[in-house]
Amino acid sequence: MRTDLDQLELEHRALRRGLPVALAAIAAQVVAEARLDPLRRDAVLEELIAHFEDGLAAGCSIAELLAEFGDPADATALLAAATRIPRSSDSTIPPTRRLSMLPHIVREARFAVRRLTKSPGFTATAMLTLALGIGAMTSMFSLINAIVLRPWPIAAVDDVYDLFEKAGGTQPLTNPDLGDFERGTKDVFVAVAGIRYARAQAGEGASTAPVAVELVTGSYFEIVGLPPSFGRLLGPGDDVAPGGHPVVVLGYRYWERSFASDPGVIGFARFGSTAGRTGSWAWRPGSIKATCGS
């Protein structure tokens, strides 16, 4: 008696959706006799209604759709069996049985796509929300990872200090002030270096691309205190003559990305707003960006 009442209710729902009586009856009969749990029953009914609607929209007749659907008893048995299929993570499922779940997964995916395409506004909103959420979380993690989680690419970082000028607020130094500071504190500091952030053009001719660079003084890598992957780093001798030693240290990732990890890049990479020939060396992984000597 209960199944009959369920079937009537399901049939009314299908009829209210505009399905012809014969198709509504079949859909309701199959879903009711499969004795599914309420949530799954509603989803399966929706799927069947959508299936018949698609067929009608494609120009099929009711008779054709009924013929294609086949024996309702077979569909009922399939549905009932589908609800008893355990999850694929269950290690007791034999491999052949796992493969047999593939059509069900495909059918579920098709059902999900069909439901989503029927509500484009909801789908767009959901996708936009997901995209914004994932993007925001990725950005936040990148920032936290860069400034908190990643270890300092500096040897014995406890001995390294940042230096600023104090004049009302805090500000970077001027180059002459940095020189005065270095000369006056030689008994306290092993090395003092200056870093200026800039943009440069990398490449030659028409195939140049802007890159973020750090222009540093010659003592910079004495402070960093880590060895290069190969080649050499800048040293105090590299900034004796202004403009006389235009050299570059490449960040490891930049070297991988832009030069395909080619060790032959030494002596051939070109950086700058002029076509000055430069040398280049690869810096170890996970460290600072491309660096130009001043």
Place this chain on the structure above:
Amino acid sequence: MVNVLSPGETDMLESRDLHGMFGKARIRPGVSQAAAQGAVNRVAADLRQQRVGIWRAEGSGFRLIPTKDTILFPDADRFLRVCPPYC
């Protein structure tokens, strides 16, 4: 290289008005931060005497902050910290 990559009317290496150089220093073994700050303050005092008009007299100087305590920039870091140690 600075003037080549960022050309302009002012010589960035000689100007005492262009504050764009971020300083970094490695302390000698056995020297404490307090001793280093003392030396830094002495240099600042000398500069205030030598460069009147360029270095504003009182309040100007150098600020030494452990690199591991710097997040982005001192004035911005105070907003990033729950408990700002350098405010």
